[in-house]
Amino acid sequence: MANTNFAFIHFVLYLPLLHFAYSQAFSNPDYEALMAFKTASDTSNRLSSWNQTADPCTWYGVSCLQNRTSRLVLEGLDLHGSFDPLTKLNQLRVLSLKRNRLSGPIPDLSNLTALKLLFLSYNEFSGDFPASVPSLFRLYRLDLSYNNLSGQIPATVNRLTHLLTLRLEENLFSGGISSLDLPNLQDFNVSGNRLTGPIPKSLSGFPEAAFARNPVLCGSPLPSCKNIVSDPSKPGSEGAVASPVSPLDGSQGVVSSSPSSKPEVMESSTTANDRHNGTGRMSILAVVAIILGDILVLVLVSFLLYCYFWRNYAVKMRDGKGSQLLESEKIVYSSSPYPSQGGFERGKMVFFEGVKRFELEDLLRASAEMLGKGGFGTAYKAILSDGNVVAVKRLKEIQVGGKREFEQHMEILGRLRHPNVVSLKAYYYARDEKLLVYEYMPNGNLYWLLHGNRGPGRTPLDWTTRLRIAAGAARGIAYIHHFCRSPRISHGNIKSTNILLDKTGNARVTDFGLSIFASPTASARSNGYRAPEASSDSRKCSQKADVYAFGVLLLELLTGKCPLVVDNGGAGVGCGVVVDLPRWVQSVVREEWTAEGFDLELIRYKDIEEEMVGLLQIAMSCTSNSPDQRPKMSHVVKMIEEIRGVDFSPSHESFDSVSDSPSVSVSDDTATSH
Structure with missing residues (x-):
């Protein structure tokens, strides 16, 4: 009887726990699938937080x-076996299981119709390319490398x-790729496989490294297919010239040459007669004479060119112009930009920590290209x-109180290091010359992505890219605002030409912190982004004014x-419509035809209206006439991320992470445009 009572007491004590576990399984339809995966694959109990x-x-x-x-990221956890139980998670948008020890064929994924990012790299999967993957029509990122x-x-x-x-490198794939045609592909790699045949034109723009270590793959950017010769050590391949065509289109790969076609086997009677009559020796003498004649002509032309250019160079040296650079090629207009006054100290390059050093003379000798004004x-x-x-930015139209003031401010700006901020590498100060040296961003600026080459043949800037650029720029500005408590730093010149893109497509903010040196002439520019309270003098720009400018962006x-007025840094070209954006959008909203106000290039994307309206509401709150009613940039970042419920921060692993992106980046909740 005592034992029965004891058991009953235990049952009563454990009943709430059993009820809780049951309620969890009942309230979350994915509970059983997740627990089944843990039981089968987590032999080392790395997922200890997964409990009942x-x-x-x-x-x-x-x-x-x-x-x-909606998102399952389990990387580097020594998981084994198959992930078949996870295929029941039909609302999954991101699945990343890279750097584990999962093996066997990749299971049927056709149930994962919401999947947008799939990362299975660095595992031990075998078998064929998963046949179910092409049915995942919402997929943006696929990494099986x-x-x-x-x-x-x-x-x-x-x-x-x-x-x-599409990353398939370091597998055992064979056959051809000539039938691949993915027009939106931005990150592609099939290196380290056994692929054969020509590279299609649609993929020829990717670097050589994307196709390396495929011995019989050919065509741009690899060597031409006509130069590829099959391995003579293999049976039936003697003298064979590769004319490889992808097995995807059913054509044959390598055609062996017929032994009868070898030129050394044939010796005509005409050749024998030529040798008998001595005409062979005459043709050799003729060839030698032609070669000698060509050499003499080449020497004569070279001599004339040398005399011509040497004479011009001597004239320039005599006139004192030998040290000058062409106007279109120089960064600084003279090798010594400082007046030769007694006691005046020559300027020098000041570098920030971790930056490779060089001298002003290196900049003078550098090959230079003007990016804009x-x-x-x-x-x-x-x-x-x-x-x-x-x-290199050559500062003009600025008002600096003195060298010490300039140096102190540059020291603050030089410490700004963030994935969404262009790093200031060095500066150069002298009375008549002031230079700022930044890291170079190879993918241009947001202005040209939005407005450049409008018309037929233009590649539109898709909605996902716009949203990620907005989030990245917001992060960069928020970091600038919170970097230094005293003095508070504001950007002061936010506009689309100052949002650059790095080599992986992340937005990077530049031209920050210079508004305190702005001259009245510079203050009159970029009024389309200027907050009402700062429209008369950009030197009074505040962080709230930055929020307004970002709202216009x-x-x-x-x-x-x-926007209504832009400076001459390339902006204005390609703008089909120039308006007072905040006022125009407010009128559109009042008339309740909001949808007609969006960029026509976004109409082709489906299921993004709610997201666009969400971003529009953020923009309108940022462009409030009252500074006190505008949100802080840190809050703006959170609001943009909440549009999709993901972190838009750039990845340090380039394309090898869940939130990665290339020249554009895609979140786990990328807008569907099927």
Whole structure:
């Protein structure tokens, strides 16, 4: 009887726990699938937070939307076996299982119709390319690299019309790729496989490294197919010239030459007669005479050119112009930009920590290309003699109180280091010359992405890219605002030409912190972004004014229209419509035809209206006439991220992370445009 009572007491004590576990399984439809995966694959119990007494949405690596698993990121956890139980998570948008020890064929993924990012790299998967992948029509990123997958890459992968990333390197894939046609592809790699045949024109723009270590793959950017010769050590390949065609289109690969076609076998009677009559010796003498004649002509032409250019050079040296550079090629207009006054100290380059050093003379000798003119001066791309590329801004129309004031402010700006901020590498100060040296951003600026080459043949800036650029720029500005408590730093010159893109497509903010040196002339520019309280003098620009300017930038992203007044840094060209954006958008909203106000290039994308309206509401709150009613930039960042419920911060692993992106980046909740 005592034992019965004891058992009953235990049952009563454990009843709430059993009820809680049951309620969790009942309330979250994904509970059983997640637990089945843990039981089968987590032999080392790395997922210790996955237990029966907790809500699955609080487990490690699990993110939920409306109580359904939308994001599962389990990387480097020594997981084994198959992930077949996870295929029941039909609301999954991101699945990243890279750097584990999962093996066997990749299971059927056709149930994961919401999947947008799939990362399975660095595992031990085998078998063919997963046949179910082409049915995932929402997929944007696919990474199956560093596995043991084999067979051909099927032409059905072309159904993934939204695919931006396709990484299949370091597998055992064979056959051809000539039928691959993915127009939106931005990150592609099939190196380290056994692929054969020509590279299609649609993929020829990717670097050589994307196709390396495929011995019989040919065509741009690899050597031409007509130069590829098959391995003579293999049977039936003697003298064979590769004319490889992709097995995807059913053509044959290598055609062996017929032995009868070898030129050394044939010796005509005409050749024998020529040798008998001595005409062979005459043809050799004729060839020698032609070669000698060509050499003499070449020497004569070279001599004349040498005399001509040497004479011009001597004249320039005599006139004292030998040290000058062509106007279109120089960054600084003279090798010594300082007046030769007694006691005047020559300026020097001041570098910040961790930056490779060079001298002013290196900039003078650099091959330079003007990038544009802005409110604070002219920017150049400079290629130094060692191949290093930097961006140099030659400050003009600025008012500096003194050298010490300038140096102190540069020291603050030089410490700004953030993935969404262009780093200041060095500066140069002298009375008549002031230079700022930044890291070079190779992918241009937001202005040209939005407004450049409008018309037929233009590649539109898609909605996902716009949203990610907006989030990245907001992060960069928020970092600038919070970097220093005293003095508070504001950007002071936010506009689309000052939002650059780095080599992986992340937005990087530039031209920050210079408004305190702005002259009245510079203050009159970029009024389309200027807050009402700062429109008369940009030197009074505040962080609230930055928020206003960023709001105008968001309206520019949404409408495709240019603000009312822009400077001459290339802006204005390509703008079909130039308006007072905040006032125009307010009138559109009042008339309740909001949808007609969005950029026509965004109409082709489906299911993004809610997101666009969400970003429009953020922009309107930023452009409030009252500074006190504008949100802080840190709050703006959170609001943009909440549009999709993800972190838009740039990845340090380039394309090898869940939130990665290339020349554009895609979040786990990328807008569907099928």
